[in-house]
Structure formats: structure tokens, C-alpha cells
Amino acid sequence: MSRPLPSDIAERIVGLARSGQPQEALLAPLLEQGWEEAEAIEAVDHALREFLDRHARDSGLPPSVPVPAPVGLNG
Numbered sequence: 351m352s353r354p355l356p357s358d359i360a361e362r363i364v365g366l367a368r369s370g371q372p373q374e375a376l377l378a379p380l381l382e383q384g385w386e387e388a389e390a391i392e393a394v395d396h397a398l399r400e401f402l403d404r405h406a407r408d409s410g411l412p413p414s415v416p417v418p419a420p421v422g423l424n425g
Contacts, residue, residue: 352389355380360397367398 363376373394380390403413 353385353393355393355397359383360400363394363397364401 359379362379366375376394377387377390380393381387385393399414406413
């Protein structure tokens with residue numbers, strides 16, 4: 351991630367994701383602050399992965415790992 355994500359915004363993004371908000375709502379706080387869309391997507395992904403890893407660790411589970419998309423979806 352090229353730009354640090356403030357912890358209050360990361361918490362807001364995680365809260366939005368946990369409440370089932372669409373991806374546009376997760377990106378909105380960053381886009382409103384002038385982030386480029388690609389950079390915002392990377393930051394949201396990082397915040398959610400960090401949350402999931404922390405939750406897994408606290409629950410005694412292994413950390414998350416990236417799963418490749420099926421060949422048909424990769425074009």
C-alpha cells in the first residue's frame with residue numbers, strides 16, 4: 351500500500367463491510383478525501399485483510415490466504 355490508511359477510516363471501512371454495505375460504500379470515505387480509485391481499492395483490501403487476520407489470530411485460527419479465481423473468471 352503506497353499511502354498509510356488512518357486507523358479511524360480503517361475502522362469505519364471494516365464497520366461498513368461488517369454491516370453488509372456494497373463496495374462503493376467502502377470506497378467512499380477514501381474517494382471523498384481525494385484518493386485515486388485503484389489506491390483506495392488497495393487500501394480497503396488491506397484494511398479488511400488486516401481485520402480478518404487479527405480476528406483469526408484472536409480466535410486461534412490460521413491467517414487468511416489469497417485464493418485464485420477460477421480460470422473462467424480470469425478470462
